[in-house]
Amino acid sequence: MKKILNKDVSNVVDEMLLGYLTAYKSFYKKVDGFNAFYYRGHREKKVALVVGGGSGHEPMFSGFCGAGLADAVACGNVCASPNPQLIKEAAKSVDQGKGVLFVYGCYAGDNLNFDMAEELLQAEGIKTAHVRVWDDLASAPKERIPDRRGIAGDVFVIKVAGAACDAGFDLDEVVRITEKARDNVNSIGIATLPCTLPGNEKPTFELADDEMEYGMGIHGEPGIERAKMAPAEEIVDRMYAELKKEMDLKEGDEVAVLVNGLGSTPLLELNIVYYDLYRLLHKDQIKVYDADIKSYVTSQEMGGFSISFMRMDDELKKYYDAPCYSPYYAKGSVGTVVKAEGADEDELIEEEEENVVTEITRSKSGVLEELNGEDTRNMLIYVADKVMGKKEYLTEIDSAIGDGDHGIGMYGGMKKAKKRLLKMAGETDVYKLFEAAGTEMLNSMGGASGVIFGSLYLAGAKDMEPKEAIKAKELAAMERKSLHAIQERGKAEVGDKTMVDALVPAADALEANADNSLLDALKAAEVAAKQGVEDTKKYVAKFGRAKSLLERAIGHQDAGATSVWLIFQGMREYVEDKME
Known part of the structure; x- marks a missing residue:
């Protein structure tokens, strides 16, 4: 698979992040020594919101930091969670003494590393909490919801969490509102093309030209069924039926909808997906409160899409509608967007390290006794x-x-x-x-x-x-x-x-x-x-x-x-x- 990368792919995340932060240096500042950054204009005297996870899913998570959104982002390696020290430093860069809320997708690596980071922060007297997003209904049965993966539902949960933090609530109330959003979000996706991780020669999985996979995860995890390609209306009909059953949607219910591209699916096709989806919702008299058709949670060049619903009520509408802004996600009119003048992009550029070649030596020849x-x-x-x-x-x-x-x-x-x-x-x-x-x-x-x-x-x-x-x-x-x-x-x-x-x-x-x-x-x-x-x-x-x-x-x-x-x-x- 052709990729536009530099020769040493072990630096791909560092270089990606430096490019992003250099372009948007007026909004963000890097945490020294770590692949983490924070929004320069984050509000004071409030609960801090920190998001993060593996890189390679851009603009998630880096594109969801800004006014009314996350205050800081911890960026892991490609498809791998950030380490505890990195998460800790991201949180400390925005801690206001009111506590820190972490929002991230539910994966074993993220759970382990964020848990350890919380332990380190709590040992320093910083109050923390977390909300794990587990919206992928295909990844585990209903009786094991906490084992489900977090996919494009992250968008809804981060949006609501950011607004709740900016409303000035204490940490417990912010967690309650964020968990309410999480528990009203479900998603399902399909894959039509595999992706190849930077540095790998082979794709993460294989699909024949006439195949697709229902329930595919954003890292290429196998789904629930491999099937023959079908017309968009047939694919959408099945995905909608799964979501409707999972959420027990009925006439008069109201949902926010996200049709999310996984990386290489063009907007022409995503718009067709929404057209087919809306016809089904309209037929069942389920109201669409708001709709978005974008590629927010990707997996390199993976083909396919996901559909996410968030069941709405008056409380969730208030936080969902609150204005926000980042270079990749915005709602409403935000009068508090901070752009720093004269930000020094040199502070982001680090000297490239050369690989060190060494000769292995031993204290003596033959077998070592100690x-x-x-x-x-x-x-x-x-x-x-x-x-x-x-x-x-x-x-x-x-x-x-x-x-x-x-x-x-x-x-x-x-x-x-x-x-x-x-x-x-x-x-x-x-x-x-x-x-x-x-x-x-x-x-x-x-x-x-x-x-x-x-x-x-x-x-x-x-x-x-x-x-x-x-x-x-x-x-x-x-x-x-x-x-x-x-x-x-x-x-x-x-x-x-x-x-x-x-x-x-x-x-x-x-x-x-x-x-x-x-x-x-x-x-x-x-x-x-x-x-x-x-x-x-x-x-x-x-x-x-x-x-x-x-x-x-x-x-x-x-x-x-x-x-x-x-x-x-x-x-x-x-x-x-x-x-x-």
């Missing part, structure tokens, strides 16, 4: 190179049942970890090296993977007494501690088709061999992790974007578990002096 500081540093750099080299492999695995971003996420996280480790030559504390690598992964990867794989290194090493060398016993204790933190945070168990399926047997193997040599322990952990990867092929996914596939996920291995196996394999290869 890991000192320098060997630990070089081993982690070797593991980072190994995982980065498997980007396409991990992407291919993830694309089968996910959105194909795992390889990109691991590449970016390991790249940041490697960069940090290269600057830590001479560090003697082994735990500090693991902690530093994990911190970089946590703060750069985003998504659920950022929290989970950052914790793989970070959680086990954090707060440990300094140690200049470790053997199998210390490594086993560290990985057990990391496993506990990961399961405490993510709640996954063996059999849920996650990285835990490889990490649990690996940690068990390390403990069983804690009194043996470091090499024996790592060999056992590698074998156990590999078996854990194989076992994931038998499981139905309980977490992440593959969970909506149910039995369709059987036969495919989990990408996260595969990464765990590669990490232990890389450690073993370094210790055994059998590096690739």
Whole structure:
């Protein structure tokens, strides 16, 4: 797929955001050091509204910051949630002492990272709350509404939340109004063409020329049915029937309507969709309070569209109608739009970093009996190179049942970890090296993977007494501690088709061999992790974007578990002096 990108695609989000903020510098200011920004004219002495999520869905979320909308935006990597530190800094940039409300789509990575950010902010005395948008009726049954994904319904919820914040209510009342909006919004979409994520060679899924998929998610998650292409009126009729049934719409009900393009569907076709939709609404005497036909929540060049309804009442109408403005979304007349004069665009331009090439060294040839500081540093750099080299492999695995971003996420996280480790030559504390690598992964990867794989290194090493060398016993204790933190945070168990399926047997193997040599322990952990990867092929996914596939996920291995196996394999290869 042809894409207009610069040579180093690992900087795609940074460059996209800098372009946006440079163009609209009179409205926005970047949060120093983070892919986050805030509206220069945000009102004071009110609850602050912060939105965010993975990039690649523009103009959501960056285009929904401004007068009467969000005060700040936290931008993650493509199709991956922002990390907790980034979210925290975005919130602190607009906190007015009245509390911060986070609004974001309900995805595992976003839930984990925003939850952790709230914990960090609350520890600093900042009151927070969140409203997760779960409007995609195709992604889970009605009895599991909190498991549903957030798609184009974000537009309605953010609009109402922004108006409620600007009305001056306290945090509890803003949450009540925002949740009311969320609970009256439902959406369903179809895909006609796949998208390709920047840096990937293959699309996130495949569709034949004469096929479409009902219920497709905005990351390319499989929908509820693959069907033959049909005329617009037939497609719309089915989608309308699903929405009407879900919302129990009746004669006299009133709805706001959004027909949202997913990226490459032209307005000509979207307008036809609305024409067909309006005829059905009119026939059933369901009133259209307001309608919008735009591409607000996209997925790169994905073809297709979604339909969103928000059931209206007098209260919601008041906040929906309140004026707002951003470069991509506006309603009514806003007299308080702030444009800063003379904003310095140089403050947004950062020097481009060159990739660092390094030669892996060891303290001695042959098998290592222990890991000192320098060997630990070089081993982690070797593991980072190994995982980065498997980007396409991990992407291919993830694309089968996910959105194909795992390889990109691991590449970016390991790249940041490697960069940090290269600057830590001479560090003697082994735990500090693991902690530093994990911190970089946590703060750069985003998504659920950022929290989970950052914790793989970070959680086990954090707060440990300094140690200049470790053997199998210390490594086993560290990985057990990391496993506990990961399961405490993510709640996954063996059999849920996650990285835990490889990490649990690996940690068990390390403990069983804690009194043996470091090499024996790592060999056992590698074998156990590999078996854990194989076992994931038998499981139905309980977490992440593959969970909506149910039995369709059987036969495919989990990408996260595969990464765990590669990490232990890389450690073993370094210790055994059998590096690739």
